[in-house]
Amino acid sequence: MRDGSYKTIIRDGLWDNNVILGQMLALCPLMAVTGTATNGLGMGLASTSVLVVSGMAVSLIRKAVPQEVRIPAFVLIIAAIVTLLDLAMNAWLHELHKVLGLFIPLIVTNCAILGRAEAFASRNRVGDAMLDGLMMGLGFTIALMVLGAVREIIGSGTLFSGASLLLGEPFLFLETTVIPDYRGFLLFILPPGGFIAMAFVLAAKRIIDKRLAGDADADVLPGRIQPVDEGA
Amino acid sequence: MSEDVREVDQDRPSAPAEQASAWISKAAVLFRCRIPIDAILLGVLAMVAAAALAMGYNATAEDIAKRKAEDLMASLVQVIPSSVHDNELLADRRHVVDRVVYRAKAGPIVTAAAYEVTVNGYAGPIRILMGVTAKGEILGVRVLSHSETPGLGDKIEVAKNDWVRSFERLSLVNTSTEQWAVKKDGGRFDQFSGATITPRAVVKAVKAGLDFFDTYRFAIVRDGGEVKE
Numbered sequence: 001m002r003d004g005s006y007k008t009i010i011r012d013g014l015w016d017n018n019v020i021l022g023q024m025l026a027l028c029p030l031m032a033v034t035g036t037a038t039n040g041l042g043m044g045l046a047s048t049s050v051l052v053v054s055g056m057a058v059s060l061i062r063k064a065v066p067q068e069v070r071i072p073a074f075v076l077i078i079a080a081i082v083t084l085l086d087l088a089m090n091a092w093l094h095e096l097h098k099v100l101g102l103f104i105p106l107i108v109t110n111c112a113i114l115g116r117a118e119a120f121a122s123r124n125r126v127g128d129a130m131l132d133g134l135m136m137g138l139g140f141t142i143a144l145m146v147l148g149a150v151r152e153i154i155g156s157g158t159l160f161s162g163a164s165l166l167l168g169e170p171f172l173f174l175e176t177t178v179i180p181d182y183r184g185f186l187l188f189i190l191p192p193g194g195f196i197a198m199a200f201v202l203a204a205k206r207i208i209d210k211r212l213a214g215d216a217d218a219d220v221l222p223g224r225i226q227p228v229d230e231g232a
Numbered sequence: 233m234s235e236d237v238r239e240v241d242q243d244r245p246s247a248p249a250e251q252a253s254a255w256i257s258k259a260a261v262l263f264r265c266r267i268p269i270d271a272i273l274l275g276v277l278a279m280v281a282a283a284a285l286a287m288g289y290n291a292t293a294e295d296i297a298k299r300k301a302e303d304l305m306a307s308l309v310q311v312i313p314s315s316v317h318d319n320e321l322l323a324d325r326r327h328v329v330d331r332v333v334y335r336a337k338a339g340p341i342v343t344a345a346a347y348e349v350t351v352n353g354y355a356g357p358i359r360i361l362m363g364v365t366a367k368g369e370i371l372g373v374r375v376l377s378h379s380e381t382p383g384l385g386d387k388i389e390v391a392k393n394d395w396v397r398s399f400e401r402l403s404l405v406n407t408s409t410e411q412w413a414v415k416k417d418g419g420r421f422d423q424f425s426g427a428t429i430t431p432r433a434v435v436k437a438v439k440a441g442l443d444f445f446d447t448y449r450f451a452i453v454r455d456g457g458e459v460k461e
Binding site: 063066084088090091092094098 | 292295296
């Protein structure tokens with residue numbers, strides 16, 4: 001193990017190589033679910049569990065599966081895990097499933113999951129792969145939640161509406177009305193608003209990165225995005 | 233390639249996996265080509281996945297069926313008030329033409345029925361559950377699922393707007409055919425600002441539901457005694 005590699009994994013997942021903000025993957029479910037912060041949170045958590053379990057499974061079989069057939073094998077594993085998650089949520093977390101039900105099958109098409117399986121889990125040990133899945137998932141969740149919050153506040157003037165439905169009654173306090181008597185801004189609830197909000201969030205990340213890097217890097221060229229992992 | 237891809241882990245080779253890959257290379261030599269090996273491996277993996285899915289399905293099937301019944305019951309209760317029946321709604325179901333009708337009975341007498349109607353809205357099918365008295369008067373209408381525009385067409389949900397309640401107590405007798413339309417089309421139902429197609433579709437569906445009840449009324453209430461007047 002290289003020194004500080006756990007730190008690298010964590011940093012990569014949450015910030016540097018964040019699924020949305022760094023790798024720009026999984027934009028399709030992103031636009032579909034981030035109408036509210038709550039939906040973003042739910043989708044993020046569901047994807048995180050798939051990322052962790054698929055990371056583990058892929059890492060476990062990485063030496064037995066030959067290079068030539070690894071992609072179909074990974075797709076198979078991910079699809080099976082998502083289907084199992086869908087069944088389990090339908091049976092035991094029914095309220096959450098009613099909110100997210102439509103989006104769960106979409107997790108299969110989340111290229112970030114295959115991307116991590118191919119770029120990380122298939123080359124690293126089980127523990128690392130699971131940590132990477134967890135951190136990538138949390139980074140994804142945070143990005144979804146931030147974007148959902150921006151769109152929800154601008155679009156409908158509320159924040160975390162329906163959180164008690166997703167997380168249970170104790171979380172009722174999360175539900176706030178930010179702008180009372182707001183008449184709504186439909187554009188931001190619809191996918192185009194997602195793209196617009198996404199642009200601002202990306203720009204914000206860029207500015208923060210630039211500040212952190214100090215003035216030496218002040219003339220960063222546009223397009224200095226982390227290279228997208230192959231196979232994603 | 234980003235930096236998180238480290239050198240293939242040098243340390244601690246996992247024994248069974250190593251063995252497996254050694255076995256695979258040996259077999260490859262035997263077959264003089266890897267393709268059959270790869271195919272067999274994929275097949276085995278698919279079998280493992282299929283087995284896991286079958287087990288998962290079996291483990292959850294019962295609970296999922298229960299949840300579904302609970303959901304249905306929760307909707308039925310909203311369109312058929314408990315005051316009009318004393319039977320188990322889910323138990324008394326019958327197939328009439330192409331749909332399932334749930335019958336509410338007070339003693340042996342059928343007092344009301346609930347069934348689903350489906351219509352194409354603005355952005356896909358809208359599934360509606362409606363409850364109707366034996367005389368053909370609407371008790372309640374609820375939208376079960378839809379994919380209408382959030383903020384515009386979704387006012388057909390009772391959680392968002394009282395609009396669906398405007399159907400209550402209407403029937404083919406007290407509302408003429410021309411009135412079964414949104415106000416824009418000369419009818420009696422409100423449309424929403426910015427969304428006319430959705431309420432128009434729902435009105436059409438509810439009217440079709442009443443027509444269905446009118447046509448098959450005998451088949452729906454038969455054998456449970458006479459129609460309660």
